[in-house]
Amino acid sequence: MSSPTPDHDDLVHSESFLRTLMRRQLALSIACAATFLIALLGMPLLNYFAPGLMASRVGGYTLSWLLVGVLFFPFVWVISYYFIRRSIALEEDEVAEVAQARGGKERR
């Protein structure tokens, strides 16, 4: 890299770029985390308030056992797959945005 002195007035180093960057990424992370946490933290509540339902038997398993011990893993894979696709797309957007801004500036 030829490493010119960084130009602090360009888009990348602006306050607004950093803010949008962090806000977008955090929003995505929080949305995924919320889905996960509602399911995870809801499970003990279901056990607590609906013990009858959770003790009902499905193929020998109690419903609660089946949900926690087996089905929870695929559920989490779905969330993480979605997150990774979205966050890689987000990064590509950002790179494109910066490239566009830099291109525009050179032309001026």
Next chain:
Amino acid sequence: MTTVPTLALLGGVDPWIFAFSFVTVVVTIWMGFRSAKTSKTASDFFVAGRSVSVGWNASAISGEYLSAASFMGVAGMVMSSGYDALWYPVCYACGYLFLLLFIAGPLRRFGAYTIPDFAEGRFDSPLFRKIAVCFVLFIGFFYTMPQMKGAGVTLAYIFPGMPYWVGVVLVGAVITFNVALGGMKGITLVQAFQYWMKMFAISVPVFVLMAVFGTYGNHLAETAAPGSPAVNVAEIERKTLVDKAPADEAWVSPFGPLTTKAAKAAGLTPEQTKPYSLLYTYSLIIALVCGTAGLPHILVRFYTNPDGVAAKRTTMWVMILIGVFYVFPPVFGVLGRNLLPELYAATGAKGTDKIVLELPRIINERYGIWGSILSGITCAGAFAAFMSTFSGLLVSMTGALAHDVYGRILRPRSSAEDRLKAFKISAIVVGGVAIVLGAQVEQLQINFMVGQAFAIAAASYFPLLFMSVWWRGMTMKGAATGMLGGGLAALACTTLINVSDLKVVDLTAFWAANPLIRILCEQPAIWTVPLAIVLMIVISKATSSDIPADIRMKMLVLHAPEKLGLKQEYIQEHQAGMGH
């Protein structure tokens, strides 16, 4: 048994089991030595030259993560405590999601060798590095104890005459030696190989056992009340439970023996104990989920990914690899309850923690030596489990000692050769301490001890990483106070529980009088994690003039896509600013 000690030691050894275990150990050591030849420079030892492909890295992370707790402890705890123990495998696997969502990408982009490097880089504070190093060691030692117990239990199973501590010393010495010679480069290969070995060793015996003795579901169905309509009746030959085993109903239901123990000891009625159980459950979940996102020896591996996208892909694969794995250990616990209930009566090295090793052997009753062969395979898996995790921990703790304490604090001007020597000596010191600690904990459950290491990580590293990555207002003083406050509180509570459970100090009467305090000490995460975060916010606000001047650049490096090439720019500017 004869009176000659060596013969007594070998009395009752099953040749198949011995053979499989022996081969595992020899192959592991051989791989260590082989890679020792190819890794020469200091950076090879620390982060494996930073060039590991996604597939290898994901297998290696999983291999390192699936410790004795996952391989032996989960099954043992499901057998002894039932449903409540399921939270462990679920949160061990799902905690990774938190790591992926909030921490993996930014950390990788920031580009530092270790967590102490991150702590120093983010806050420009060498003092903070020292504090972070202490926690690498605290959490590390807590996490090595259950691995050592796994080693002791497995060797006591293979050699029925051998005392628990001999197994701990033997295995500990072998791995310490291996790490001192091989470093991490070797370990990436070995770890990846060991993941697949563990997966094979836990799944194949499960399928065979289910084919012979009935499926997972059918065995669970045995716990239903007699005559209940929901049970699909399949013939399962169930052995009579011993007196010490929990009753079916309590075992298979949520809020069973594990989470109600403290309240029961206080003599509360079943209705009164339920809120306590709920509290215990939530605190456990918080500790495990946040703790996974803060385990130092796991985090170090994110730096071996070539870029941020690869780091994310790696995490995805890790979640799949460990998620699939964690379906199996509870099956051993369920089948073990019906087929091998004798273990409930024993304690320490002979108790339920060895169910994974011993259960396949009952196939011998029907099909000759096949049970021994399968038992040999699970023993080999157990060796892979505690050897790989112990090596990983040893590398990260030794790295902290050699790279940070020696290379940065004690002798900053030491040569590369000196540092390599320091690495080897540190490995021996850390290994020695781990062996001594491991020999003390025969009576504690493997899984329980790992939960404690997670609780400390959850209250120290997790808040540090999470807040430093996402909040620019954080100052060094805030971060250090929060991490020390939360982490030391968790450390004190778990240590107190361990010394009282090991009967070093008798607190039975006190715990019985205060079940709430017992629960909050046994599972401290529910108050220590918020404590750490609140401390961080309050102190950072109070010292807001100390926010690093180039904070915007730091945040940009943490969050902007790597393709923009900001990291290099940041480092150049930073060094220019420091006057180097």
